Amino acid sequence: MEDVLTMISRLKRPTLLVRTARHGLADYKRVQHLRRLLKTEAVPGPAQAIIRLMDVERELDIQRLNNRAEYSVAKHVEALVALMCEARILKASQASRTARGYAVLQEV
Numbered sequence: 001m002e003d004v005l006t007m008i009s010r011l012k013r014p015t016l017l018v019r020t021a022r023h024g025l026a027d028y029k030r031v032q033h034l035r036r037l038l039k040t041e042a043v044p045g046p047a048q049a050i051i052r053l054m055d056v057e058r059e060l061d062i063q064r065l066n067n068r069a070e071y072s073v074a075k076h077v078e079a080l081v082a083l084m085c086e087a088r089i090l091k092a093s094q095a096s097r098t099a100r101g102y103a104v105l106q107e108v
Helices: 005-008 015-023 028-036 046-065 075-105
Strands: none
Touching: 005 046, 005 075, 015 075, 028 046, 028 075, 046 075
16 A cells, blocks of 8 residues: 555646645644544544545545535635645654664664
């Protein structure tokens, strides 16, 4: 199975939708947004959040492509913002773990 960051990198969405989502990155509030998007009280870790957000975003994209009345551009943008931010959090945590591992090797 692919890692979640690779899955995100393979998403193909309209440029305008992605650009709009990038404008919302600074306003991302992890707990608030994930609770609303994932409809849960317990906020999962970044990798698990990404997997669940991918499902939410996929459903929104299907609605968009089928011109469904219940489709919400605002919710789609919000899901993309959350995906982008969670990917950043995951990358940062992976980089931190790698750096700590490298520091331990230097001490040996």
